[in-house]
Amino acid sequence: MSAQILDGKALAQRFEEEMSQRVEALKAASGGRTPILATILVGADPASATYVKMKGNACRRVGMDSQAIELPQDTTTEQLLRRIEELNANPDVHGILLQHPVPEQIDERLCFDAIALGKDVDGVTCLGFGRMAMGEHAYGCATPKGIMRLLEHYQVPLEGQHAVVIGRSAILGKPMAMMLLGANATVTICHSRTRNLPELVKQADIVVGAVGKPEFIKADWIKDGAVVVDAGYHPQKCGDIELAPVIDRVAAYTPVPGGVGPMTINTLIFQTLEAAEKVLND
Numbered sequence: 001m002s003a004q005i006l007d008g009k010a011l012a013q014r015f016e017e018e019m020s021q022r023v024e025a026l027k028a029a030s031g032g033r034t035p036i037l038a039t040i041l042v043g044a045d046p047a048s049a050t051y052v053k054m055k056g057n058a059c060r061r062v063g064m065d066s067q068a069i070e071l072p073q074d075t076t077t078e079q080l081l082r083r084i085e086e087l088n089a090n091p092d093v094h095g096i097l098l099q100h101p102v103p104e105q106i107d108e109r110l111c112f113d114a115i116a117l118g119k120d121v122d123g124v125t126c127l128g129f130g131r132m133a134m135g136e137h138a139y140g141c142a143t144p145k146g147i148m149r150l151l152e153h154y155q156v157p158l159e160g161q162h163a164v165v166i167g168r169s170a171i172l173g174k175p176m177a178m179m180l181l182g183a184n185a186t187v188t189i190c191h192s193r194t195r196n197l198p199e200l201v202k203q204a205d206i207v208v209g210a211v212g213k214p215e216f217i218k219a220d221w222i223k224d225g226a227v228v229v230d231a232g233y234h235p236q237k238c239g240d241i242e243l244a245p246v247i248d249r250v251a252a253y254t255p256v257p258g259g260v261g262p263m264t265i266n267t268l269i270f271q272t273l274e275a276a277e278k279v280l281n282d
């Protein structure tokens with residue numbers, strides 16, 4: 001069997017070309033106003049700094065701007081909330097990204113939830129999650145929404161399929177499960193205390209690795225013909241799933257790197273453009 005590669009890098013590039021045209025049209029229609037994503041990075045975690053830089057670069061590639069806010073490691077919850085309130089009130093800012101994780105003294109949930117719903121282009125607020133889960137409009141959480149866009153592009157059937165999501169984090173596993181459910185998949189959510197994890201994964205038509213541990217999901221848990229989606233990315237340049245031994249016997253898989261990661265960034269930028277279009281086209 002020759003597996004389909006769910007190529008997130010190529011798809012993100014293609015979507016960027018389409019978005020560039022939309023940005024140009026928006027600027028022309030709004031007297032030259034430019035969509036702006038505000039990015040907030042707290043502390044000096046090198047990986048987070050890299051991701052935020054990649055997001056700013058992606059904005060510029062499609063003709064949008066980013067406003068980078070860098071706050072020191074000892075920032076308090078109150079200080080961060082004030083910065084978010086300023087961005088909420090700034091009409092020139094169309095989307096707000098708070099890079100996760102923040103230093104441990106900060107109440108991350110409180111800060112995520114302070115982001116105005118219309119500017120929550122990273123889909124991190126409880127309100128946005130609730131609306132999405134109930135089938136109402138909200139910007140989706142960037143990584144799971146990016147996975148859904150990838151699966152849709154490659155016409156991976158979801159309806160009636162058994163999707164097993166391994167991981168239950170607020171910005172990945174939980175919204176992923178709700179999005180798959182919204183697409184009429186039958187969803188099992190597994191986590192660190194799940195018993196019989198290998199047996200559950202063996203039942204999956206679609207496996208989503210979202211556990212944050214390198215190659216935690218073993219090749220011999222994955223059934224022949226499954227669709228394998230790996231949302232992990234680790235310094236060893238591998239994901240959450242032991243991928244190499246299964247690529248000849250699965251139906252489709254996301255490579256690491258070049259699968260889910262580029263779609264995460266593309267989705268954030270795409271949703272920023274949507275938010276800007278809502279404001280600037282009015």
Ligand SMILES: Nc1nc2c(c(=O)[nH]1)N[C@@H](CN(C=O)c1ccc(C(=O)N[C@@H](CCC(=O)O)C(=O)O)cc1)CN2
Pocket residue numbers: 051052097098099100101122124142143171233256257258259260261262263264265
């Ligand atoms: N507020 C948020 N914080 C975090 C999110 C998020 O979606 N919102 N996701 C992750 C990290 N992340 C984006 O922030 C991210 C991780 C990896 C990639 C990516 O494109 N990886 C590449 C490889 C990169 C490399 O070569 O160094 C790939 O997989 O091809 C993009 C975004 C945690 N925080």
